[in-house]
Amino acid sequence: VNGQNSYDVVIVGAGVAGAILAWKLGSLGCKVAVLEAGPADGGLAQRQQYVASFKETGLSYPFNPPALKPNPNNLDNYYVEQPTARPSQGPVAPDDPSDPFDAYNIIAPSLLQGDWFQTDYERQAGGTTWHWLGTSLRFLPNDFQLKTVYNPQVAGLSAQDWPFQYAQIEPWYGLAEKTIGVSGPSTGEDYLGITRSTPYPIPEIPQSYLDQQIVSAVQGQSFLDLGTKTSFPLTVSPTPQGRNSVQYGGRPQCQGSSSCIPICPIQAKYDATQHVQMAIATNNVTFLNQTVATQVQVDTTNPANPVSGIQYITWTDQNGVVTRQNGTVTGKIYVLAAHAVENAKLLLNSPWGTTTVANSSDQVGRNLADHPVSLVYAQVDKPVYGYRGPLSTSGIESLRDGQFRNYRGAFRMELGNDGWEWPIGDPTITPANLLTRGFQSAQALISAGQTPLWGADLASQAGNYLTRQMRIGCLAEQLPDPNSRVQLSSQRDVLGIPQPQMTYRIDEYGKRSLSASVAACLQVFQRLISNPVIQYNYYDSNGVLQIDTKRSAPGTPNLFVREGWAGAGHIMGTHRMGNDPKSFVVDGQQRSHDHSNLFLLGSGSWPSYTTANPTLTIAAIALWTAATINKQLKS
Amino acid sequence: MANSDAQNFLTLSEFLLGLPLPGVSSLDPDLAQCYLALINSQQPAPPMAELLSTWAPIQAAGPTVAAVNQQIFGQVDLSTLAQQIILLWYDAVWFPTPSQPYTNAAPVPASEYDKALVWTLAQAHPAAVPLSFGYWQYAPQSGSTQKGGQS
Numbered sequence: 001v002n003g004q005n006s007y008d009v010v011i012v013g014a015g016v017a018g019a020i021l022a023w024k025l026g027s028l029g030c031k032v033a034v035l036e037a038g039p040a041d042g043g044l045a046q047r048q049q050y051v052a053s054f055k056e057t058g059l060s061y062p063f064n065p066p067a068l069k070p071n072p073n074n075l076d077n078y079y080v081e082q083p084t085a086r087p088s089q090g091p092v093a094p095d096d097p098s099d100p101f102d103a104y105n106i107i108a109p110s111l112l113q114g115d116w117f118q119t120d121y122e123r124q125a126g127g128t129t130w131h132w133l134g135t136s137l138r139f140l141p142n143d144f145q146l147k148t149v150y151n152p153q154v155a156g157l158s159a160q161d162w163p164f165q166y167a168q169i170e171p172w173y174g175l176a177e178k179t180i181g182v183s184g185p186s187t188g189e190d191y192l193g194i195t196r197s198t199p200y201p202i203p204e205i206p207q208s209y210l211d212q213q214i215v216s217a218v219q220g221q222s223f224l225d226l227g228t229k230t231s232f233p234l235t236v237s238p239t240p241q242g243r244n245s246v247q248y249g250g251r252p253q254c255q256g257s258s259s260c261i262p263i264c265p266i267q268a269k270y271d272a273t274q275h276v277q278m279a280i281a282t283n284n285v286t287f288l289n290q291t292v293a294t295q296v297q298v299d300t301t302n303p304a305n306p307v308s309g310i311q312y313i314t315w316t317d318q319n320g321v322v323t324r325q326n327g328t329v330t331g332k333i334y335v336l337a338a339h340a341v342e343n344a345k346l347l348l349n350s351p352w353g354t355t356t357v358a359n360s361s362d363q364v365g366r367n368l369a370d371h372p373v374s375l376v377y378a379q380v381d382k383p384v385y386g387y388r389g390p391l392s393t394s395g396i397e398s399l400r401d402g403q404f405r406n407y408r409g410a411f412r413m414e415l416g417n418d419g420w421e422w423p424i425g426d427p428t429i430t431p432a433n434l435l436t437r438g439f440q441s442a443q444a445l446i447s448a449g450q451t452p453l454w455g456a457d458l459a460s461q462a463g464n465y466l467t468r469q470m471r472i473g474c475l476a477e478q479l480p481d482p483n484s485r486v487q488l489s490s491q492r493d494v495l496g497i498p499q500p501q502m503t504y505r506i507d508e509y510g511k512r513s514l515s516a517s518v519a520a521c522l523q524v525f526q527r528l529i530s531n532p533v534i535q536y537n538y539y540d541s542n543g544v545l546q547i548d549t550k551r552s553a554p555g556t557p558n559l560f561v562r563e564g565w566a567g568a569g570h571i572m573g574t575h576r577m578g579n580d581p582k583s584f585v586v587d588g589q590q591r592s593h594d595h596s597n598l599f600l601l602g603s604g605s606w607p608s609y610t611t612a613n614p615t616l617t618i619a620a621i622a623l624w625t626a627a628t629i630n631k632q633l634k635s
Numbered sequence: 636m637a638n639s640d641a642q643n644f645l646t647l648s649e650f651l652l653g654l655p656l657p658g659v660s661s662l663d664p665d666l667a668q669c670y671l672a673l674i675n676s677q678q679p680a681p682p683m684a685e686l687l688s689t690w691a692p693i694q695a696a697g698p699t700v701a702a703v704n705q706q707i708f709g710q711v712d713l714s715t716l717a718q719q720i721i722l723l724w725y726d727a728v729w730f731p732t733p734s735q736p737y738t739n740a741a742p743v744p745a746s747e748y749d750k751a752l753v754w755t756l757a758q759a760h761p762a763a764v765p766l767s768f769g770y771w772q773y774a775p776q777s778g779s780t781q782k783g784g785q786s
Contacts, residue, residue: 054763055748055763056744208771255768256771258759383758383774387757393771428722431756432734440734442711442733445708451704451714456653466757
């Protein structure tokens with residue numbers, strides 16, 4: 001490999017974008033090298049290790065992530081947080097009269113100045129799809145033209161259109177659904193302008209019993225947007241999922257293991273290791289595993305400034321003894337598919353003249369976004385039986401578009417089948433809460449003349465509570481913010497590479513979206529609870545859950561609003577696409593404006609963030625880019 | 636470890652948990668042995684011997700809620716351990732401080748995870764254990780749930 005111009009295409013990253021691209025190009029006869037920072041796909045043994053790890057730790061991500069980190073026991077340290085301590089998420093009060101949903105505000109003023117980025121990622125073959133939920137929604141037609149249709153301008157931020165429209169990406173969505181294996185309704189979607197030229201390749205996953213209770217509860221209900229005085233139906237839709245309703249793609253039918261995050265034990269849920277293996281099977285793709293790209297080199301003697309190679313470090317780790325070997329891989333075309341954080345880190349670590357590679361626009365690393373999530377959860381009146389089946393099988397998608405997007409972000413409502421796992425870590429916490437009568441010590445109970453709740457009474461109450469738990473997580477839409485960004489930290493990882501440093505905040509547009517989402521959640525839950533008693537709570541700066549006593553109603557709460565926000569795992573926006581080279585990093589074909597043989601893949605390219613989970617769109621654009629690259633190679 | 640200790644631990648556990656419960660008629664003696672060994676390996680050592688010696692005469696006399704409330708849940712150390720035992724069976728997790736379940740919780744080996752009673756009480760099934768396609772669209776049928784704690 002070293003120094004040989006032996007590849008047509010060099011790809012960095014074997015996640016969903018890189019693996020699908022490698023497979024597609026390999027199957028077209030292209031010679032491809034893939035640099036993967038973490039280990040190779042470990043197949044069934046690795047999956048079983050993850051299952052055991054989950055059972056022993058309950059964590060979404062394994063304790064010892066494969067790719068090297070400064071501290072292998074710290075799950076969050078692929079990147080450095082800015083500020084260094086996470087601010088308290090509450091207490092929160094209404095504070096913005098210009099927000100018509102201000103009564104439901106969950107974002108403290110300090111979080112508009114800066115907060116920790118809350119989303120992790122995985123560095124290994126298959127990438128973070130090992131742990132994704134599987135939700136495979138298409139974007140809406142208006143998602144691609146937020147500026148043209150709604151032109152939001154909020155607190156100094158504004159929107160950008162995509163350089164293509166829904167009609168252009170639609171065929172690639174269909175191909176991506178076939179490639180991943182998306183289960184969806186035979187009738188397709190019936191909301192907000194989505195059209196389809198191809199049916200879903202496999203039937204839909206049945207909606208859960210819990211979903212059906214919400215369907216009944218919100219029948220005929222509508223949500224009033226207080227800003228535009230417009231009503232929208234509260235319609236529950238089955239979620240298209242990268243999860244097998246029948247055998248497909250060599251993977252089995254879902255068996256309802258109820259652990260999609262962190263791991264499907266039988267790979268009924270799609271993950272990108274499938275396309276790693278399919279890429280290998282083409283005999284045209286070489287995976288360089290445990291190989292971290294460190295710098296992108298540019299041929300500055302050529303006026304077109306083509307990329308001339310990628311430097312890397314291949315590492316081994318034997319009982320903590322790390323060895324490394326430097327090298328350079330070359331090709332005709334280069335694709336960075338290491339996702340929004342690592343793509344930006346690699347580019348920012350690659351000098352080019354007076355700037356860094358692909359960064360004449362100064363937009364590399366900027367406009368970092370997530371879908372900040374509002375969590376509202378409840379004890380509803382009747383059993384809904386969570387902890388059973390895929391973690392989410394339905395959503396309320398009918399609030400994802402409307403004229404309101406000129407003053408606040410849209411949101412989608414993800415209905416969880418996972419009880420209170422996300423909000424509080426159940427089902428283990430509620431029994432402890434009941435047993436100790438509200439987390440009282442043995443000494444405190446004795447002093448109060450009480451005993452714990454135990455025996456059949458505890459069992460009865462635990463069962464009563466656990467079967468009535470429900471949560472909704474709403475994915476909120478942000479506007480691009482150039483000051484939310486990935487930069488290089490002065491701290492370095494084990495290999496001596498600067499770590500990415502995250503600077504992130506919730507913007508006003510996103511804040512208003514979150515407020516409105518809380519209002520919608522409360523409306524839904526109030527259809528399921530006859531006497532709702534609302535508690536607002538938050539994590540303080542020590543990560544301890546606290547009750548916001550000023551906002552909470554007296555009495556025993558049964559409806560809970562989490563102040564602050566949670567990460568969705570959707571990292572977006574650090575090398576955005578657009579037609580103007582002065583404002584955008586890549587064009588509509590994902591090609592760098594600065595280097596004709598450099599492509600950047602993944603949700604880092606997105607100029608706006610919409611409300612849909614990103615993986616299907618990442619896959620669609622990867623397939624589209626495979627065709628673009630194949631064409632460029634042949635020309 | 637004396638067999639009588641294991642037997643006492645089993646009967647104590649069954650009484651603390653309020654057996655029989657819907658879907659749980661008895662506890663697995665092998666799992667009881669496993670949990671007793673796990674408790675006895677904790678540092679600092681929980682007052683297991685004292686708890687069992689307190690339980691033995693309660694058991695012999697025909698156990699009553701009042702006796703357990705007074706003699707076990709009326710003593711800080713014994714109450715804490717009894718709560719830990721209950722949560723161990725519920726969750727397959729050892730909580731050093733039951734009133735602070737987020738602090739230093741230590742799940743037992745993965746092989747015991749599936750036997751946690753909480754899955755039965757929730758009328759669910761252990762997460763990460765394949766079951767069957769489509770069951771989630773229906774309410775669980777009474778009596779068809781996993782027998783938590785039973786091997």
